[in-house]
Every structure is written in C-alpha cells, then in structure tokens.
Amino acid sequence: MASLRSDLIKDRGLFEKVAAELNSRTHFVLTCHVRPDGDAIGSMLGLGHALGERGKDVIIYSEDAVPKNLEFLPGTGDIEHKLPETIGDDVVLCILDCGEPGRIGSKSEQLVEQASRIIVLDHHLDNGAFANEEKALAYIDQDFFATGALVMLLLEHLKWPVTKPIATCLYSAIITDTGAFRHSNTTAAAFEMASALVEAGADPYVISNHLYQSYPERRIHLLGLVLRTLEVFDHGRVAVLQATPEMFRITGAVPEDTEDFVGFARSIDTVEVAVFVREVHAGHVTVSLRSKEFVNVARIAKAFGGGGHFHAAGFTTTGNTAEVRDAILKELGKLYGEL
Ligand SMILES: [Mn+2]
Missing domain, CATH: 3.10.310.30 (Diaminopimelate Epimerase; Chain A, domain 1)
Structure with missing residues (x-):
C-alpha cells in the first residue's frame, strides 16, 4: 500500500529540487514567523537538527523569544535572537511556517538580500510573495496540516535518519497545528506521520504535558x-x-x-x-x-x-x-x- 503521506506531495519536481538543495548545500540560516508557535519552532528545529547531523553549518534565528511551553524542545537554547551584520556568502535561507518575508520580523530584508538561495516551506495561504524572487524555491501548500509534516517528508525522501530530537520537534509541530488532532485539518496522514514519529522516539505523554499541562498558577x-x-x-x-x-x-x-x-x-x-x-x-x-x-x-x-x-x-x-x-x-x- 502506498504511504498516505507520500500522497501529500503534489509538486514532485519542486519537492525534489528543495531536497537536492538541502542535500548539496553546506551553509544554512533557518528562520520562522514572529510570535512563533509550536509548528514554527518545531519544524525549524527539526530541520536544524537534521542539517546539523549531516555536518552542515546552521544558524537558527527567531526574532521573538521561544514561548515558555516550547522551551523543552531540544535545541531551543541554540536559537539566536540577534542577527550578525552579514550572514556570510553562499548561505541558504530556509523560511519555515511563513510565506511572507515581512512576517520574519525586522531582519527580513537583510536575510532575503544576503541569502544566495531561499527555501520557503509553508502551509499558509500563498500570497505569491516569493513568486518573482529568482533565488527562491517556495513549497507552499495549504493542504499540509503542519509545516513540520513537510519537513518530515523531506527527511524521509533524503533518507536522513529521524532521531529522537527530530521526532520530538516534528511531533510537537503536528500536535500544535492540528490542535492535538481536533482541528478540521486532521487527516489519516497526520495520524500516520505522528505514529511514525512516536516510533522514532517522540513521547506523546511527555510532549503533551509540556504543551498543555505546564501553565503558571496565575x-x-x-x-x-x-x-x-x-x-x-x-x-x-x-x-x-x-x-x-x-x-x-x-x-x-x-x-x-x-x-x-x-x-x-x-x-x-x-x-x-x-x-x-x-x-x-x-x-x-x-x-x-x-x-x-x-x-x-x-x-x-x-x-x-x-x-x-x-x-x-x-x-x-x-x-x-x-x-x-x-x-x-x-x-x-x-x-x-x-x-
Ligand atoms: Mn503552521
């Protein structure tokens, strides 16, 4: 039986181009939208761990702080909140869970200008912000229940191992954006992918406790x-x-x-x-x-x-x-x- 999740890829050509870039390039800056949520942070860190494990040079940048209930995600301590003057030559900018440069925050122009390649992975309504940007590969599909799911499919395609930290980040991304499988975007593929992530080491009980059972008394x-x-x-x-x-x-x-x-x-x-x-x-x-x-x-x-x-x-x-x-x-x- 074909995997439910591989059916999610509608534009195979673009998907494979994105995967090839991730595979061949060595310098990356990963970022997401301001006021980041579990999908933004989870998909960004999940991809960051995977690239790091391939020996690549990765800067993870979020203008805004990580919300308290997401601080447990492995790698949040390495997220930069200040950007150096230049991000360096030949850098691939990966923008996750965000299809509009302005939503990256105040550094968006610098990032877009200095990057030699831009990869956009998102599932919000595509307003065509990157349509005329020659160096951009924008994989944006509203039918994805979470950006983290798109990241997972890329890792599977590349045959990069989904380690426990990656699984924890991507599972949290899926849980957040499906409202713990309650929103109308919850599909069989969402369960199939969540199941694979649990097999890869994500702990649903621990993660749910962090996400939903860790509020301050006030x-x-x-x-x-x-x-x-x-x-x-x-x-x-x-x-x-x-x-x-x-x-x-x-x-x-x-x-x-x-x-x-x-x-x-x-x-x-x-x-x-x-x-x-x-x-x-x-x-x-x-x-x-x-x-x-x-x-x-x-x-x-x-x-x-x-x-x-x-x-x-x-x-x-x-x-x-x-x-x-x-x-x-x-x-x-x-x-x-x-x-
Ligand atoms: Mn999202």
Whole structure:
C-alpha cells in the first residue's frame, strides 16, 4: 500500500529540487514567523537538527523569544535572537511556517538580500510573495496540516535518519497545528506521520504535558475571573468573555497567560461565535474571535482593521472591554442578522 503521506506531495519536481538543495548545500540560516508557535519552532528545529547531523553549518534565528511551553524542545537554547551584520556568502535561507518575508520580523530584508538561495516551506495561504524572487524555491501548500509534516517528508525522501530530537520537534509541530488532532485539518496522514514519529522516539505523554499541562498558577487564577464574565447572546449562539486590567493586576498574569481562553467560550454546545476581549492596559484592547461553522470571523476582524482565517481571527483596538464587546455584537448583527 502506498504511504498516505507520500500522497501529500503534489509538486514532485519542486519537492525534489528543495531536497537536492538541502542535500548539496553546506551553509544554512533557518528562520520562522514572529510570535512563533509550536509548528514554527518545531519544524525549524527539526530541520536544524537534521542539517546539523549531516555536518552542515546552521544558524537558527527567531526574532521573538521561544514561548515558555516550547522551551523543552531540544535545541531551543541554540536559537539566536540577534542577527550578525552579514550572514556570510553562499548561505541558504530556509523560511519555515511563513510565506511572507515581512512576517520574519525586522531582519527580513537583510536575510532575503544576503541569502544566495531561499527555501520557503509553508502551509499558509500563498500570497505569491516569493513568486518573482529568482533565488527562491517556495513549497507552499495549504493542504499540509503542519509545516513540520513537510519537513518530515523531506527527511524521509533524503533518507536522513529521524532521531529522537527530530521526532520530538516534528511531533510537537503536528500536535500544535492540528490542535492535538481536533482541528478540521486532521487527516489519516497526520495520524500516520505522528505514529511514525512516536516510533522514532517522540513521547506523546511527555510532549503533551509540556504543551498543555505546564501553565503558571496565575493563568488559572486569571481564568477563574474571566469565566465569571461569561455573557451569551442570540439564544446562546454568541458567547463573550472579558479580561480587564484589574484582573491582570490582581493575579499578576501577563498577556501570554490568556492563550486559548477564547476556546472556553467556543466550547459551549450552542455557540457558533466565541469572543474574548482582553484589555491589559487601560484603553488597549485585543480581541480573539472563533467560530464553529458558518460565521466568517475574519470578516468581523477586518471591519476593525484586523484579519485571520474563516474560523479564527483577531484584531486590536482602543476603548474599554464593554465598548468593544458592544461594537463587535453590532458588527456581527450587521453582517449576519440575528444568529
Ligand atoms: Mn503552521
């Protein structure tokens, strides 16, 4: 039986070109998008370990710090957060989980200019940012559930061994981007590849404990206060949670502590649209929006200058939490009527 995962490669020619470059070149700079997540860090480190084990010279660069719950991934201590003036001659720049140079951060122009070759491995919507860049090979396919999966297929194609550190990084990438196999992108191939990574040494229990069971206590104190703000509208179709500056002050929590709070609003059976309104400093509000089926929350976010995907979007604005909540409900009514 053909492997489910080899069916994922649609552009064999491009895929093989990318693999050949990884194989033949010796100097690499690996990077990913700002505010990196498990797929960005996991795919970058997974590829970094593999290249390093082939004796290649690898710099791993992320403008932003590694989130606390990802610090366990092998190699995070070697990630550079400052870039030297020049990255050297004949360097291949590999951009992972990011198809837009601007999303690398403030050093994107320097990196793109100084690289002699650019490899883009990504699964976000391709806006053609590298289409006219002659030195770029951009393998971008939205049907991939994680960039880490694309990295794994390249390593298999090259017959490079998937060691335990590589397996740990790539498994974490897949877990993160499939929402631990709960998102709509979860396929049989995702399970097949995760299974192969567990065989190669990834420990699902240890990794899940790091990813989902290692929060600071203050997060749960903040969550307690936030859950008490729950309001539902439109016969339970819309749920809103809020965090005020006072809640952050009382609990000592920081913005990162609110990761996926919107998921608690979304988890109500009747809910179609979930809203989390976060005001860390008075007057500055960040909003997370989620939907389950038919509401395109990116349209709502766009009305406030933000963006995102159909089922997950967000924006920042000014005002207090109550004002912003009212404005969102009004916009939702304008776009969809009563849900
Ligand atoms: Mn990703």
